[in-house]
Amino acid sequence: MNLEFTPEEQAFRDEVRSFIAENYPAHLADFGMREDMSPEDMLAWHKILGAKGWSVPAWPVEYGGTGWTPTQRYIWSEENARASTFMPLPFGVSMVGPVIYTFGNEAQKARHLPGIRSGDVWWCQGYSEPGAGSDLASLKTTAVRDGDHYVINGQKTWTTLAQHADWGFFLCRTDPAAAKPQEGISFILVDMKTPGIEVKPIKLVDGSYEVNETWLTDVRVPVENLVGVENKGWTYAKFLLAHERSGIAGVARSKRGVEKLREIAAAETLDGAPLIKDFDFARKVSQLEIDLAALEITELRTLAGEQAGKGPGPESSILKIKGTEIQQRLTELTLEAVGTYGTPFYGNIAKVPGDAGSNQYPVGPDYAQHAAATYFNMRKTSIYGGSNEIQRNIISKMILGL
Amino acid sequence: MDFNFTEEQEMVRDGLSRLVREQYDWETRRKAVASSDGWRPEIWAQLAELGILGMPFSEADGGFGGGAVDSMIIMQEFGKGLVVEPFLPTVVCAGGFLKHAGTPAQKEEHIGGIVAGSRVFAFAYAEPRGRYDYADLETTAKKDGGGYVLNGHKAVVIGAPWASHLIVTARTSGERRDRAGVSVFVVDKSAPGIVTRDYETFDGRRASEVYFEKVAIPADALIGEEGAGLQLIELVTDEAIAALCAEACGAMKVAHAMTVEYSRQRKQFGVAIGSFQVLQHRMVDMYTAYEQSVSLTYLATLRLDAPDAERKRAVSAAKVGVGQAARLIGQDAVQIHGGNGVTDEYAIGHYFKRLTIFDSEFGNVDHHMKRHIALA
Numbered sequence: 001m002n003l004e005f006t007p008e009e010q011a012f013r014d015e016v017r018s019f020i021a022e023n024y025p026a027h028l029a030d031f032g033m034r035e036d037m038s039p040e041d042m043l044a045w046h047k048i049l050g051a052k053g054w055s056v057p058a059w060p061v062e063y064g065g066t067g068w069t070p071t072q073r074y075i076w077s078e079e080n081a082r083a084s085t086f087m088p089l090p091f092g093v094s095m096v097g098p099v100i101y102t103f104g105n106e107a108q109k110a111r112h113l114p115g116i117r118s119g120d121v122w123w124c125q126g127y128s129e130p131g132a133g134s135d136l137a138s139l140k141t142t143a144v145r146d147g148d149h150y151v152i153n154g155q156k157t158w159t160t161l162a163q164h165a166d167w168g169f170f171l172c173r174t175d176p177a178a179a180k181p182q183e184g185i186s187f188i189l190v191d192m193k194t195p196g197i198e199v200k201p202i203k204l205v206d207g208s209y210e211v212n213e214t215w216l217t218d219v220r221v222p223v224e225n226l227v228g229v230e231n232k233g234w235t236y237a238k239f240l241l242a243h244e245r246s247g248i249a250g251v252a253r254s255k256r257g258v259e260k261l262r263e264i265a266a267a268e269t270l271d272g273a274p275l276i277k278d279f280d281f282a283r284k285v286s287q288l289e290i291d292l293a294a295l296e297i298t299e300l301r302t303l304a305g306e307q308a309g310k311g312p313g314p315e316s317s318i319l320k321i322k323g324t325e326i327q328q329r330l331t332e333l334t335l336e337a338v339g340t341y342g343t344p345f346y347g348n349i350a351k352v353p354g355d356a357g358s359n360q361y362p363v364g365p366d367y368a369q370h371a372a373a374t375y376f377n378m379r380k381t382s383i384y385g386g387s388n389e390i391q392r393n394i395i396s397k398m399i400l401g402l
Numbered sequence: 403m404d405f406n407f408t409e410e411q412e413m414v415r416d417g418l419s420r421l422v423r424e425q426y427d428w429e430t431r432r433k434a435v436a437s438s439d440g441w442r443p444e445i446w447a448q449l450a451e452l453g454i455l456g457m458p459f460s461e462a463d464g465g466f467g468g469g470a471v472d473s474m475i476i477m478q479e480f481g482k483g484l485v486v487e488p489f490l491p492t493v494v495c496a497g498g499f500l501k502h503a504g505t506p507a508q509k510e511e512h513i514g515g516i517v518a519g520s521r522v523f524a525f526a527y528a529e530p531r532g533r534y535d536y537a538d539l540e541t542t543a544k545k546d547g548g549g550y551v552l553n554g555h556k557a558v559v560i561g562a563p564w565a566s567h568l569i570v571t572a573r574t575s576g577e578r579r580d581r582a583g584v585s586v587f588v589v590d591k592s593a594p595g596i597v598t599r600d601y602e603t604f605d606g607r608r609a610s611e612v613y614f615e616k617v618a619i620p621a622d623a624l625i626g627e628e629g630a631g632l633q634l635i636e637l638v639t640d641e642a643i644a645a646l647c648a649e650a651c652g653a654m655k656v657a658h659a660m661t662v663e664y665s666r667q668r669k670q671f672g673v674a675i676g677s678f679q680v681l682q683h684r685m686v687d688m689y690t691a692y693e694q695s696v697s698l699t700y701l702a703t704l705r706l707d708a709p710d711a712e713r714k715r716a717v718s719a720a721k722v723g724v725g726q727a728a729r730l731i732g733q734d735a736v737q738i739h740g741g742n743g744v745t746d747e748y749a750i751g752h753y754f755k756r757l758t759i760f761d762s763e764f765g766n767v768d769h770h771m772k773r774h775i776a777l778a
Binding site: 001002003004005009071074262276279282283285286287289290291293294295297298300301304315318321322389392393395396400401402 | 405666682690697700701704719723771774775778
């Protein structure tokens, strides 16, 4: 047992660090996710990585994966966090991609995997419905076979960034008479330009438009877009969620976030001294760091298990619960640290006159500008991907056997 | 980066696991801790025979070439069975001082006996008013001719009733709480002037108040450099904390498993209480706290050889995180067991007590939180 990096791993770290330094778009440096980010900016790093062959490290090599060890993937995520890069969106790379190469047919793999790797095709996820959130299996959107097509009708919600999507993967009910709600669901790929699809934005508490309602009315989709076996979609859906969860811990990002929090708390003052010298505040930061240190090792243990041939299993639910709790606590402490400058809604404050094109806002320190928006936005993390309560149900059933 | 145990380590773990399962069952332990001796010397002899007591010593020192990871594996298995025998004070603490700072003669004299099981140690560091500050010492060792004279009172010395020898910390110069002036001695417990009051502890072990009244000890009782003992004490107690965290992990694992099993058997309102979501989620949070504790224990153990600040920060992180988990799991295990959880008859109450006492050993959550903050 040891925690040391080998000389080869150190060399790998140097290699990816220089690659990021030399290739990451300068105008996006230290940018993070921002409500005013353009779709082109969101795809920029994905496309660069696609050209390099590094956009889907975790995939099997035959489908374009890098063949990196779990340790190398960990180093990769650490270095990206260090540079605060905007990583490829998960919908193609971490969600539908693994479903297609695991359960899809050869034609689907040939058609869809290259676009996911390159970042040329934008994917969105059609899972939740207004009446099917945590109880996902109660979904009502139907796909009815009509010759060589399915005809899809229904309403999906929380379709993240669907306003930019080229394709979507949808869970639809294909056998309404099935004995159990989990049976009779199919996993279908849908071209978002198909007539009958309407995407309506939902404004969120942080002022952003990240998610949508997606209405499907008599949408005709060729049957060749069915993934795997009809009515077996629930199996693929669960597989996808387990994959989604394994990357969801965000340990490296949170570590970088704690560094930034410490910088803010060193700059802010309380009773004439740096905020970070205040015991009550310092205690909260240390508690966060301790929980994060534990989660980092827990994630590495899980990765080591994967390397030994175990796929992401129910343990990934621990990573999801603890990872999102830590992300939320981090944003909460960051908002607390910036004090009163967490109050202004920066989205509507005019830029400095005569300073067109700059991101200079007129009030408060730079680090305060996104603190509240990020805090508000990150409440989603304990809700999406199967709420943290659902994760507890999964652990209870699959690990504790209750 | 590697989280695997070696084949030998797997063998040690499996062998020890079998020993605890087959020879340290609940009724046997209950009788042993209630007996006049309060422990089982025959188990100690068996541990020596199996090579467990020599595991973390180098071959040059007469051991079997293992290290902190081996101590972690051993302590985790001990934790599962609430083993009371003094592996920590003897092998990890006394062994640690001797390994790191013992002279060849001191190693020769003591390590062989530890490995063979014939020499049992206790670590006398705490004092009635010192709390968790190893430098806050009223016990003194004054130079006297060729040796020293010890005076003072050591508090709650775990395993002292079973020990033939003590490791004693004392001030050789400076004022209370000065970092400099702390020294470490190895002392024969039968030396004239040593008076002990032995008692039971809440977690089934034995301990003593140890009084030193003009105890004359030879010059070669000093371990390491005179007056420069604090750094050594910090190193060895960090090693002890890592091992204790492993023990707590073992105890938490069993306490959690017992609770899940109990919730399957116990019926109320016509169904097993384990079918209630409110209890399921509590047991999931216990499980998560346990897994996070294992991770922090790995971190602390694997950072024991790191530079001082890094080592201390990792060890304090573990003592905080494992301490919080031990409290959560102990209390929730009792709660889910209902009234049975607070009876002496059910094993769970005894796991709860061990997990409670764990917090105060070598600094509690608050103490290590402060050290973690100070090292940021």
